[in-house]
Amino acid sequence: MSRDSNITKIIGEENLKKLRATKCLLIGAGGIGSELLKDLILMEFGEIHLVDLDTIDLSNLNRQFLFRQRDIKQPKSTTAVKAVQGFNNSKLVPYEGNIMDTSQFPLHWFGEFDIIFNALDNLAARRYVNKMSQFLSIPLLESGTSGFDGYMQPIIPNETECFDCTKKETPKTFPVCTIRSTPSQPIHCIVWAKNFLFAQLFAADVAVNNDSENKDWGTTDEDEIKRIKQETNELQELQDIILSGDTTLIPNIIEKIFIHDIEKLLRIENLWKTRTRPTPLNSSQITTDLIDRNLDLSALWPIQDQIQKFSSITSKLMKRMKEEDNHIEFDKDDEDTLEFVSTAANIRSQIFNIPLKSVFDIKQIAGNIIPAIATTNAIIAGLSSLVSLRVLSLLDFAKITKPTDLNMVFTAKASNISQNRYLSNPTLAKPNCNCPVCSKVVRGVMNIQSDMFKHLKLKDLIITLSEKYNFDTEELSILDTTGQRLLSDFDFDSLDEKTLEEIKVLPGSVILVTDETEDNNGMGLKPLELYIESRKIDSRKTSDIELPDIKIPFVKMTTAEEEHNESSTQETPVLQTNEVITLDMDDNDKDIKKRKLSDESSEATQNKKSKQEEDDIEIIEEDDIIELD
Ligand SMILES: Nc1ncnc2c1ncn2[C@@H]1O[C@H](COP(=O)(O)OP(=O)(O)OP(=O)(O)O)[C@@H](O)[C@H]1O
Numbered sequence: 138m139s140r141d142s143n144i145t146k147i148i149g150e151e152n153l154k155k156l157r158a159t160k161c162l163l164i165g166a167g168g169i170g171s172e173l174l175k176d177l178i179l180m181e182f183g184e185i186h187l188v189d190l191d192t193i194d195l196s197n198l199n200r201q202f203l204f205r206q207r208d209i210k211q212p213k214s215t216t217a218v219k220a221v222q223g224f225n226n227s228k229l230v231p232y233e234g235n236i237m238d239t240s241q242f243p244l245h246w247f248g249e250f251d252i253i254f255n256a257l258d259n260l261a262a263r264r265y266v267n268k269m270s271q272f273l274s275i276p277l278l279e280s281g282t283s284g285f286d287g288y289m290q291p292i293i294p295n296e297t298e299c300f301d302c303t304k305k306e307t308p309k310t311f312p313v314c315t316i317r318s319t320p321s322q323p324i325h326c327i328v329w330a331k332n333f334l335f336a337q338l339f340a341a342d343v344a345v346n347n348d349s350e351n352k353d354w355g356t357t358d359e360d361e362i363k364r365i366k367q368e369t370n371e372l373q374e375l376q377d378i379i380l381s382g383d384t385t386l387i388p389n390i391i392e393k394i395f396i397h398d399i400e401k402l403l404r405i406e407n408l409w410k411t412r413t414r415p416t417p418l419n420s421s422q423i424t425t426d427l428i429d430r431n432l433d434l435s436a437l438w439p440i441q442d443q444i445q446k447f448s449s450i451t452s453k454l455m456k457r458m459k460e461e462d463n464h465i466e467f468d469k470d471d472e473d474t475l476e477f478v479s480t481a482a483n484i485r486s487q488i489f490n491i492p493l494k495s496v497f498d499i500k501q502i503a504g505n506i507i508p509a510i511a512t513t514n515a516i517i518a519g520l521s522s523l524v525s526l527r528v529l530s531l532l533d534f535a536k537i538t539k540p541t542d543l544n545m546v547f548t549a550k551a552s553n554i555s556q557n558r559y560l561s562n563p564t565l566a567k568p569n570c571n572c573p574v575c576s577k578v579v580r581g582v583m584n585i586q587s588d589m590f591k592h593l594k595l596k597d598l599i600i601t602l603s604e605k606y607n608f609d610t611e612e613l614s615i616l617d618t619t620g621q622r623l624l625s626d627f628d629f630d631s632l633d634e635k636t637l638e639e640i641k642v643l644p645g646s647v648i649l650v651t652d653e654t655e656d657n658n659g660m661g662l663k664p665l666e667l668y669i670e671s672r673k674i675d676s677r678k679t680s681d682i683e684l685p686d687i688k689i690p691f692v693k694m695t696t697a698e699e700e701h702n703e704s705s706t707q708e709t710p711v712l713q714t715n716e717v718i719t720l721d722m723d724d725n726d727k728d729i730k731k732r733k734l735s736d737e738s739s740e741a742t743q744n745k746k747s748k749q750e751e752d753d754i755e756i757i758e759e760d761d762i763i764e765l766d
Pocket residue numbers: 164165166167168169170188189190191196197213234235236237256257258259262509765766
């Protein structure tokens with residue numbers, strides 16, 4: 138029987154016609170994405186546009202069945218599309234790029250699609266696409282897996298809860314002092330080697346930030362805090378050695394990190410009252426042998442091999458620094474960076490009497506890998522594609538009367554609903570009225586003539602906005618939510634005379650406009666979130682700035698404190714994403730409101746902030762996020 142007749146039997150001829158006229162966007166060509174691509178093709182979606190930013194890695198081949206050994210290092214999106222040509226009737230359009238790149242994928246580009254499928258592996262991109270789907274009211278099928286766990290959530294903007302309606306759990310973190318001074322588990326040494334040592338030595342743009350007096354060090358011991366700060370400064374000197382490319386200085390690095398620093402720690406008696414004292418390396422253990430030998434990555438190497446490998450791999454990375462613009466990122470699939478982190482962690486473990494680990498084990502921990510299971514990906518992708526037929530109202534026997542009739546799906550462990558079934562499928566909830574993404578704001582698109590970004594001042598924008606929506610300019614605040622910067626408010630108007638280009642309000646930026654005026658009943662205008670698009674020069678248009686015709690509703694205004702209370706009493710999310718590590722959205726939002734953009738120093742302020750976060754929270758940075766597949 139032909140494929141056609143099967144599908145026609147299920148959805149009927151009329152609906153198949155509609156499906157063939159449907160244009161969908163699939164983001165991610167990894168584990169779930171490969172499966173989804175196959176499913177959507179077999180279902181005969183008219184157009185499938187596939188976006189992925191990455192190239193194929195050896196470790197993808199076990200489950201991303203469209204890829205072969207010969208495809209390693211090739212872009213995922215184009216390779217996936219080539220692989221399915223044999224059984225494809227859909228129009229397939231691959232894109233190599235980051236879905237969050239607003240120049241390659243501006244909002245109006247998203248607007249071409251009838252439905253979006255997320256097959257991503259990180260929260261930042263998931264949140265971004267969720268926001269785009271909200272801006273344009275395009276249904277989104279969100280999905281993720283982690284080992285045997287998985288979920289699939291249809292999101293119908295304005296009707297059902299969005300990805301950000303439920304808080305995701307906050308990550309496990311380690312106090313700075315545990316990582317820097319008193320490790321007691323292999324993970325502490327791995328975090329030290331990866332997030333502290335490797336980042337300081339090879340990520341050259343990581344500026345040293347020592348001035349955060351309010352930092353939570355995890356200790357009040359003045360001597361220890363002083364030591365940690367000094368150690369950071371000295372590491373800057375080690376970075377200089379790395380940048381010099383002089384491999385004869387590698388023994389100095391080893392001596393400093395594994396002997397002198399440990400001796401300094403030993404002098405802080407308080408630390409060792411209840412702990413076993415560390416034993417620094419002996420200087421006779423330091424080697425000048427820089428030959429890179431192949432060792433069994435699954436074996437536990439003796440300490441002398443660890444030191445020799447650390448030396449040879451440091452020498453290799455020093456050479457690479459020159460070729461790679463003085464910046465190397467840790468990547469679990471980059472054997473040099475992995476071996477550096479593994480050997481550094483193991484030498485530190487030895488010093489602190491902690492069991493050593495093989496490179497393979499450390500790869501699992503440092504890459505925060507939860508083994509991906511091909512079958513879970515296939516189940517979740519299958520459900521996502523099948524549910525899309527209901528979302529698009531193409532299943533006559535399973536019609537929905539309202540979007541909340543649709544179901545999401547969890548595997549048993551990901552859900553707290555049912556422990557004794559593999560799958561549970563609750564119907565969708567309404568949007569959470571406290572959700573900062575879908576409920577707290579009114580949304581629209583602002584078009585600005587492309588040549589005007591360098592002429593229009595923030596002041597002009599404020600006037601145009603106020604005229605259009607009757608805002609009180611005295612009470613208006615404008616935030617750039619993309620860069621998380623306050624651009625203007627009643628006691629901060631120093632940027633008002635700057636041009637949009639100067640303050641980096643550009644196509645793809647999203648701004649939040651809030652009129653804080655409240656009437657006697659505590660009512661005021663809902664904040665307005667505007668996506669900025671650039672419009673072609675059009676002499677017929679009278680205005681350089683085109684604002685959407687939206688009626689902004691009058692709502693009860695909440696204070697920041699009330700907002701916090703509301704969000705903290707928010708129901709526990711249905712999805713127990715134990716593996717998902719995310720920053721607390723609401724706290725971030727509060728922070729944004731407090732932070733201002735000083736004229737020239739916007740980027741510096743930004744960098745400092747992110748660095749500070751990096752220091753405070755040892756394992757929170759994008760790379761370290763353990764996410765659903
Ligand atoms: N911002 C983004 N833009 C485009 N594609 C993205 C973006 N973020 C992630 N992706 C892609 O989403 C896919 C997710 O697939 P998957 O979870 O299987 O990850 P993977 O990197 O292939 O595997 P693993 O992380 O397990 O090694 C990846 O191919 C990744 O490149």
